[in-house]
Amino acid sequence: MANTNVKEYNPQVSNAKSRLTWLWSEYSVIIAFIIIFIASSIMNPRFLDINNQLNILMQVSIIGIVALGMTVVMLSGGIDLSVGSVLALVGVMTVLALNASGSILIGIFTALVVGSFAGFLNGLMVAKGRIASFIATLGMMAAARSIALYIAEGGSVSGEVKGFTAIANNDLWIFDYPVIIFFAMTALVYILMHKTRFGRYVYALGSNEKAAMLSAIRVDRIKIAVYSLAGLLVSVAAIIETSRLNSISSSSSGVQYELDAIAAVIIGGTRMTGGRGKIIGTLFGVLILGILNNMMNLMNVSPYLQGFVKGLIIIIAVVFQKRE
Amino acid sequence: MTQNLYITMENVKKSFNGVPxxxxxxLQIEKGEIHALLGENGAGKSTLMNILGGVHQPDSGSIYINEKEVKMTNPRISQEQGISFIHQELNMVSDLKVYENMxxxxxxxxxxxxxxxxxxCRQTHEILARLGVDIxxxxxxxxxxTSYKQLIEISKALLHKSTVIIMDEPTTSLAEHEVNRLFELMKNLKKSGISIIYISHKLKEIKEVCDRYTVLRDGEMIKSGNVEQEDLDTITKLMVGKSISQNRFVHEHSFGPVMLEVNNLTSLGLFKNIHFKVKKGEIVGFTGLAGDGRTELFESLFGYRKKxxxxxxxxxxxxxxxxxxxxVEAGIGLVPKDRKENAIIKDLSVIHNMSLSSIGNFEKSGFIQDNIERDKFQYYKELLNIKVHNPSITIDKLSGGNQQKVIIAKWLEVGADILIFDNPTQGIDVGAKQEIYQQIVALAEQGKSVIxxxxxxPEVMRICHTINVMYQGEITARFKGEEATEEEIMHYATGSKREAAKIG
Structure with missing residues (x-):
């Protein structure tokens, strides 16, 4: 994209400058990540501690997995506000299935079915019902939370099956399972988006839906698949969340996860209107948010002010991306 | 001639990113004339007009209005000097009322x-009445x-007491009778002392309505003179730098069996009782005025419309x-009109646009193979003469003609037997147009059915074997390509003549 801005001309005068612009527009998140990482290590020596680093990864893994699904939805030109509520609902259903059957496998299976079904419904509303994704998933957000609250009678439910907590609390070498799952999911979604036709179609549909349809793409099916995939990833996140403390709260689990996930996607450079963005960008967006949270804790910033800082970072990120 | 001089632009130079x-x-514009500004896409017409309109600043050169030098540092100043710019894409807010837009x-x-x-409202009504429209x-x-929207833009210019109106290809979205009305209007404006700068590719229109012309090519002024004293061929030659033949393209070759047969196709309010056949190797044209239903007909045939x-x-x-x-599975491909809205995916690369409808051809065990895509693109690049250095750039960086070739490559890759081209040369300059026609004819010779x-x-007359004329959703006449005349087609397209017998 560097020197071809002006149709076929080849302006050599501004080559160096345009290379720099290109570097920035392609890799601005990574550059921002490196700057923030270096600044953090200078500001607080405890930041670089390996345990602290692993702790950051552990803390971002749940939001990270949710944000992967959110990236795909936003690339398709939509948005999914229901992720937090669906996470709570999946958690509650998982614990119930787990306790009723005594089998971890059935618990996991239930989680995956509930999450992807909620996503499927979102997709159906958006694709076939032609409801704006913001509205459809806002409805799902309210409905899923309400069902979770009703089933759990407003409280928490706890698992009674031994071994379920291992999912989130065991580790392989130095990495906790959730971190490994997050990176594995990132790799899978990356391959899906960049090496398969599904990914190609999502980009096409997010960029120009009518042209995608006129290119003989089954736009409706792709949309339904996109929201189902987001739901599936939410269930993976829900399993980890539930397993971590062996319980899930119908009222407070997953609250505001949609905002954190959207923030990570936006910081990662994905365009709100779809068609443009990268999975790798979201990965670094998630890491940037994680480092910021971590630094604010290390530096004893009041928890009440942490939202302010996060908000500021999101807005700065978007302002810089507009520049290109 | 010179005592009438109104606007003079002198020695204007401008470069973007080091490219001149x-x-x-x-450029010299007289009071009360219609001045044609001609040139291929990329010749610098828009840049020149944007400088006059105060959107861009020239690197050097000066602008005089009534012999006084004026610095157009922003669009507002240009407007105050009485210059109105009516863009190709109309600047109307469709959710506001007419007077609110004015x-x-x-x-x-x-x-x-x-x-x-x-x-x-009273003043709006007054101005519109002066233009002879009752809205x-x-x-x-x-x-x-659309034609009324254009009139409102012109009214807006009159409201601001403009003395110079720049029109950028105003007739592209207008039907024939609307064009005539616009020309009447332009002639009236001229009489009242308003100068019009008219940008267009359609030379016949220039001949009809313009007084003088200026031709730009590659950013240079080639010639300026009286329209009456030149014939169309000379002007075309000046624009392109070489002469372009206007002859019929079609080589007669024998057709194969009927590929596509359509019977009794009807969609309420869009088209009715459509019958036609297309043989293997045949090029069939559909023409008519805007709103005749042909686009909707073929969008239905292609499955985009279902009712x-x-x-x-x-x-x-x-x-x-x-x-x-x-x-697509049935072997139909569609190169739609309005490329930007309907055909190209601007965020995808040139290669990915090419492969979008036939990804199966590039997959191995479910994964897309970049190298197969790249090799295949190289093949089409040579076949269709697509000019691009790096096919990994996004497609919107290419010129209109090259974008269209990529879209054609996309449908060739699908292997469609029946290819529908809707307005295939929209917004494409004369040279690239010629290449697209050659491609279409070559496809037919290879045995594809082309619509x-x-x-x-004139476009369908140049390349089609059979021409269908549509009027208000019906086929009103069918001609053999070599027998059709423009006048005859116009009669049927405007509904002043119908010939049911001929279409059986």
């Missing part, structure tokens, strides 16, 4: 600050036809098409 776009251009940004207010609605000032703009009745047979087999995917939709009768 205008090299020493001079006064947008310069609303009349009373002392308290409330809008003087009745006064604005309710309180009508929403979204309910108006239609009637039968479609391909290779003598009845099929039901309710999604473009089904059309061309175009509002320009």
């Amino acid at each position: 776009v205008l090299k020493n251009v001079n 006064y947008l940004g310069s609303e009349l207010r009373n002392k308290v600050g409330f809008l003087k609605v009745e006064e604005m 309710d000032p309180k009508e929403y703009v979204r309910n108006l036809a 239609y009745t009637g039968e479609i047979k391909i290779n003598d087999q009845l099929i039901k098409i309710d999604h473009p995917r089904k059309a 061309i939709l175009s509002s320009e009768a």
Whole structure:
């Protein structure tokens, strides 16, 4: 994209400058990540501690997995506000299935079915019902939370099956399972988006839906698949969340996860209107948010002010991306 | 001649990113003339007009209005000097009413600050009446036809007491009778002392309505003179730098069996009782005025629109098409009109646009293979003469002609037997147009069935074996390509003549 801005001309005068612009527009998140990482290590020596680093990864893994699904939805030109509520609902259903059957496998299976079904419904509303994704998933957000609250009678439910907590609390070498799952999911979604036709179609549909349809793409099916995939990833996140403390709260689990996930996607450079963005960008967006949270804790910033800082970072990120 | 001089642009130079776009251009506009500004895409017409309109600043050179030098540092100053720019894409807010659009940004207010609605409506009505149109000032703009929107833009210019109106290809979206009305209007404006700068590719229109012309090529002023003293060929030659033949393209070759047969196709309010056949190797044209239903007809045939009745047979087999995917499986490809909105995916690379409809050809065990895509693109790049250095750049960086070639490559890769081209040369310059025609003819010679939709009768006359004329959703006449004349086509396209017998 560097020197071809002006149709076929080849302006050599501004080559160096345009290379720099290109570097920035392609890799601005990574550059921002490196700057923030270096600044953090200078500001607080405890930041670089390996345990602290692993702790950051552990803390971002749940939001990270949710944000992967959110990236795909936003690339398709939509948005999914229901992720937090669906996470709570999946958690509650998982614990119930787990306790009723005594089998971890059935618990996991239930989680995956509930999450992807909620996503499927979102997709159906958006694709076939032609409801704006913001509205459809806002409805799902309210409905899923309400069902979770009703089933759990407003409280928490706890698992009674031994071994379920291992999912989130065991580790392989130095990495906790959730971190490994997050990176594995990132790799899978990356391959899906960049090496398969599904990914190609999502980009096409997010960029120009009518042209995608006129290119003989089954736009409706792709949309339904996109929201189902987001739901599936939410269930993976829900399993980890539930397993971590062996319980899930119908009222407070997953609250505001949609905002954190959207923030990570936006910081990662994905365009709100779809068609443009990268999975790798979201990965670094998630890491940037994680480092910021971590630094604010290390530096004893009041928890009440942490939202302010996060908000500021999101807005700065978007302002810089507009520049290109 | 010179005592009438109104605007002079002298030695204007401008470059973008080190690329010179205008090299020493001079332009002289007289009072009360219609001046044609001609040139291929990329010749610098828009840049020159944007400089006059105050959007861009020239690197050097000066602008004189009534012999006084004026610095157009922003669009507002240009407007105050009485220059109005009517862009190709009309600047109308469709959710506002006519009078609200007219006064947008310069609303009349009373002392308290409330809008003087009745006064604005009265004045709007007055100006529109002067142009000979009767539109309710309180009508929403979204309910108006494109030609009326254009009239409102012109009215807006009159409202601002403009003395110079720049029109950038105003007739592209107009039907023939609307064009005539616009020309009448332009002639009236001219009489009242207003100068018009008219940008267009359509040379016949220039001949009809313009007094003088200036030709730009590659940022240089080639020639300026009186329209009357030149013939069209000379002007074309000046624009392109070489002469372009206007002869019929089609080589007669024998056709194969019927590929596509359509019977009784009807969609309420769009088209009715459509019958036609296309043979293997045949090029069939559909022409008519804007709103004749041909685009909708073929969008239905392609499965983009679903609400239609009637039968479609391909290779003598009845099929039901309710999604473009089904059309593709049946061997139909569609190169749609309005490339930007309907055909290109601007965020995807040139290669990915090419492979979008036939990804199966590039997959191995479910994964897309970049190298197969790249090799295949290289093949089409040579076949269709696509000019691009690096096919990994996004497609919107290419010129219109090259974008269109990529879209054609996309459908060739699908292997469609029946190719529908809707307005294939829209916004493409003369040289690239020629290449696209050659490609289409070559496809037919290879045995593809080709359907061309175009509002320009000369275009279908040049390349089609058979020409269908549509009027209000019906086929009103069918000609052999070599027998059709433009006048005859016009009669049927405007509904002044119908010939049911001829279409059987």
